[in-house]
Amino acid sequence: MPMQNNGNSTNPLAFIRRFARPRPAHEQCELCSAELAEEHEHLLEPATRRILCACSPCAILFGHRGDAKFRRIPRAAESLTDFRLSDVQWEGFGLPVALAFFMHSTAAGRVVAVYPSPAGATESLLPLDTWEELVEENPTLRDLEPDVEALLVNRVGAARDYFRVGIDQCYRLAGLVRMHWRGFSGGDVVWAEIGRFFAELKRPK
Numbered sequence: 001m002p003m004q005n006n007g008n009s010t011n012p013l014a015f016i017r018r019f020a021r022p023r024p025a026h027e028q029c030e031l032c033s034a035e036l037a038e039e040h041e042h043l044l045e046p047a048t049r050r051i052l053c054a055c056s057p058c059a060i061l062f063g064h065r066g067d068a069k070f071r072r073i074p075r076a077a078e079s080l081t082d083f084r085l086s087d088v089q090w091e092g093f094g095l096p097v098a099l100a101f102f103m104h105s106t107a108a109g110r111v112v113a114v115y116p117s118p119a120g121a122t123e124s125l126l127p128l129d130t131w132e133e134l135v136e137e138n139p140t141l142r143d144l145e146p147d148v149e150a151l152l153v154n155r156v157g158a159a160r161d162y163f164r165v166g167i168d169q170c171y172r173l174a175g176l177v178r179m180h181w182r183g184f185s186g187g188d189v190v191w192a193e194i195g196r197f198f199a200e201l202k203r204p205k
Helices: 013-020 056-063 087-092 128-137 139-143 167-180 188-202
Strands: 041-045 050-054 099-105 110-117 120-124 149-154 161-166
Touching: 041 056, 050 056, 050 167, 087 128, 099 167, 110 128, 110 167, 120 167, 128 139, 149 167, 149 188, 161 167, 161 188, 167 188
Parallel strands: none
Antiparallel strands: 041 050, 099 110, 099 149, 110 120, 149 161
């Protein structure tokens, strides 16, 4: 499944690039410099679409104020086992790959589709009528938090997996693809990494 780049790469590229270099021994909160555990919170700066690593106190402090500069990204990942999406509906989105995530962008004033590619996360124009049809069949999509929560779709091969996740997970997947993609088809390593990523999402927390 070649991943083409037929749109504009989206931010946050800095967050994606973290997966292409060795991780520091101890990550720090980007707001207060406190040392972070391997599993930690993330915040979104809507004005720049930048994702920041944060400690729990900073995430709580900045993530729940209506006038805050940052939005707290939900940490929970929910597998949508009863999700309804036909092959015809999927083809209607006009995406060149079988991996994508969908979120409501406040800046764009609409739902956007983003897919991972060797160049990073690539945004695609989305037929709104097709999306509205999908929402009618899957009411949970009405509750997605704008900018920070997404529908993540994996239809690679025989997979038909759908998740409600924070956008940091979506950009983590984009980072894995960018780091490990080789040649025209990606190579065995990248598909193994993608398989591990989705296995982790399915694992009970």
